[in-house]
Amino acid sequence: MSAAVEHNAPEVQPYRTGLNPNLMGLIIFLVSELALFGAFFMYYGHMRFIGKVDYPGAFHIPANETSINTLILVLSSFTAEFALLALLKRHNAGVFFSLLATFILGSIFLGLQVHEYMILGFTPQDTAVGSIFFSLTGLHGLHVFVGLVLLLLAMIRTCTHKWTPEKHTGLLGISVYWHFVDIVWVILFTVVYCLPGTVTAPA
């Protein structure tokens, strides 16, 4: 297909909307991700708030420990933003270390989540509420994991000096994604851990 390469696509001057298509695409995609979470939240609400089904067995949702975890994830959103600020000052090492800090905070978050799974005392197979608890937090964990991979790629590209203050849609997109993961966690934390009636007292 060398014939195609020689073709020069004509220059495009679209209608001026002032929108960045890549960023817009990402945000629309994140809306649909939010809808995917919505499906699981719908089930959660159906069971817990309308059906009033309780968690299996005697155990407690570790809301206090998870608050610390929430703080860690919220903090990582700030470090992700520092990367962009550092880039605007053309401080490449600053970008790298901000990303690294975000990566480390995200990893700690994920590690603590796995730890929580281990101490919960019930499994995804234990009743419907056990299933939805693991699915919601697991789906979010999967998104954190994807975010970590993206941060890794961003760090690689920082090392090869691919971001400039003028052209860094990739970095911007990764930070938007990371904020999205953060926001979803805050919603999830509120609904699953904090709303009245969600926490069963330790038996």
Place this chain on the structure above:
Amino acid sequence: MTTALKPNLARCIWTSALFAVLAMLVAAAVRQILGMDPVVQWSTLVVVAYIFGAVGFIVGIGGFDYWWPWIIGKDIDPHDHSQHGAYSWRDYFKFNTDHKVIGIQYIVFTFIMFLIGGMFAMIFRAELANPGYQVLSDEQYNALISQHGVIMIFVFLVPVFAGIGNYVIPLMLGAPDMAFPRVNAVSFWLLPIASFTLLSSFAFGSFDTGWTGYPTLSEQSPFGGTLFQIGVIIAGSSSIATAVNFLVTIVTMRAPGMTLFRMPLLVWANLATSALVVAATPFVAGAMFMAMFDREMGTNFFTIAGGGSAIAYQHIFWFYSHPAVYIMVLPGFGIISEVIATHSRKPVFGYRAVAFSSAGIAVLGFSVWAHHMFASGMASWLRVPIMISTLLIAIPTGIKIFSWLGTVWDGVVRLTTANLFALGFIIAFTIGGLSGVMLAVVPFDVSITNSYFIVAHFHYVLFGGSILTIFAGFYHWFPKVTGRMYNERLGRLHFWIVFIALNVTFFPMHYQGLMGMPRRVADYAPEFGWSNTLISVASFALGASTLIFVYNMIHSARHGKPAGANPWGGLTLEWLLSSPPPVFNFPVTPRVIGGPYRFGEEGARHAIIPEPEPAETEKVGA
């Protein structure tokens, strides 16, 4: 380099096999580490193999080739068009970023799926032709109706509109391509995987739950049930990716001068549809994931033993699957507006009302899901609000029907095949819409839901609605795509057979349903004997008519008389280009100077393509 290493279908075979085997090994290793028993659990391993085999397929076809340098921190060339455009027939079997090639890939592929789904229908209509069992067993019958529904909905009706939109919308917008050409190609190549997954379920005991796949029945079905869930998830991801692409394309890539109210109505319809897809499709994916976890991981979302809730599945499922009906019909409305206006030489009557009614249907579409569950035992306070919102949808739909009538009135109606299909659609869709109004009313719905009345209703909407619009679109843009005219005589023959057979097939089903014949049964009370024979015969005619269409399309694409750039005298941008359009669409960015349907206005134009400016030499070799 050998062909096995270049991005093509040959590479797909070994990459998907490699990914599948590796994933199975990793899964087995994980099971070993976690101490699960048995380590080799075939159903789990096959699920993993299917999912990662799909990823391997996309890698093999070349979906990630462009992104590799980005991933390892190197530069990518945004002006790399090496995968763009078709220069020989082989390019249609490759990962191609040209929206016109992808459009044709979509249309041809989904049409083949339409034929397969139609074949399934023929087979079980043969069984239903007479009371008693002749051709099929109960298991085979249930498998075939389930496959018929799933194939028609997820790999024909939803994606075929993405195909038509893919071909036409960038042209209508004056854009060189879609906003994300590579995402576009990936979302097409997900479809063959989804279809393969769905059809291969026959080899694993099939699935026998109907296309809805309600638990707890879906927990009982053989391993094919899991493949149904995976297939739907893959098809869903494909349509989400396409919808994101459409939204960004429509918002950011319009030609200068194309304000929102100068957009053709097909663009409006696709805008509304894509918004629906983005917000609704994840719900079906969620429902399928939960049902799949129940089957394969022992979770308890919908199980009896684990205290699950079967009705929760129905809520989540229909929260997508009712909007899905509008996903399957709104783009068709857009096509009808184009076809009727162009072939009746008259502006669309009430352009803004038609555009806003699309948006209105899209918004209302989210509030009506539970009307599928009036007899399912959902919360009783939900019934009346859902009845009201469902009935309200009749208003924007009515606006559209009456606007099309207003468009025909005082026009100069050319009875081309495309226009015949559009006019036939109005009649058939009116019938489907009226029975829809009836079914929205709770007491009536409860008395006949899950009967053949429902089958009649949704076939009038999806066959009489969607499929007639698809044919109208095919005939309308055929000259643009191939550069040749189709055979008008055969086209009309096709229309009349389809239209008559459609009514003979689906209209008697209303009566059967009212008299108490339930849907999804292989046998029925003897009193329905003769009407079923009539329906079966008509459905065979319906199937046979497709052969005329296929012959007409294939023969005319090669031997039809040249069409010229604008055989219909259309005003929208695609008709300003040659037929077929150049590889990069517009040589110069067009300028939109007026509305899209300015028929009957002396010398009126929708857009102009300015003369190319004197060559700028600086760009060469960049």
Place this chain on the structure above:
Amino acid sequence: MKNLKVLPLAIIGTVIGAVISVILIVTRTLPMQASEQAANIDYLYIFFLAFSGIIFGIVTLFLLVGVYRFRARPNDQREGKNVHGNTGLEILWTAIPFVIVVACVIGGWYVLAKDDVYAAGEKSGQKIHIIGYQFGWKFDYMNEEIALKEEAELVVPVGQPIAFELTSNDVMHAFWVPDWRFQMSTLPTQTNYASVTPSKIGTFDVVCAYLCGVGHTGMNSAVEGSIIPQVRVVSQADFDKWVAERKAALAQEAEQADQTTTAEAA
């Protein structure tokens, strides 16, 4: 002014539509009205047919007349009239469906409220627990404390509301008696409530309306070879007699069972 030109046609369309409606209503085929709810639902259906026929008549007439009157001649190069809309007309054809929708909501709501006699049934009539299974129904008479065996027929008294509680042992089924215009699903994970008041004595077909697996086809008493019994509606006196018989039979069975267990124990 254009409106005036189409007004006669609209009237003709309405008349033709009314004729279609009348034909549809006269030739309507519905099962027997065997419950008190059936009549109301059938009135709804007649109302639907009435406006459906008229709308269909108007749409089709305008379409056919429009296509005929404004057809293009061979090699016709004329263009249509450059009309982009007519606010009055558009408001009119938004208002007409709106009126129909309002009528449907009122009618539907009224019938729904009238037919929803579950509470009444709980007070006065029989309370029957329907359990769906693959592939058949099992009925428990909760007032009489009679638990019928699987595959036994449902016998109900005429003229009093019957409150059904529906569940399922395995998958979703739907208990449908077309002659009663009554359908409700049986779900394994919840209990559904519905009621109906049979008004005719006789036997009526029982259909499983929701796909429930390989035996779904046979779960329909109208199909030849089906082992599903029809529902039998009897007079109150016959019902009381039947209840007494069932109770006697049950007592006898229990006795026999006791004897067997004693014999085994001995």
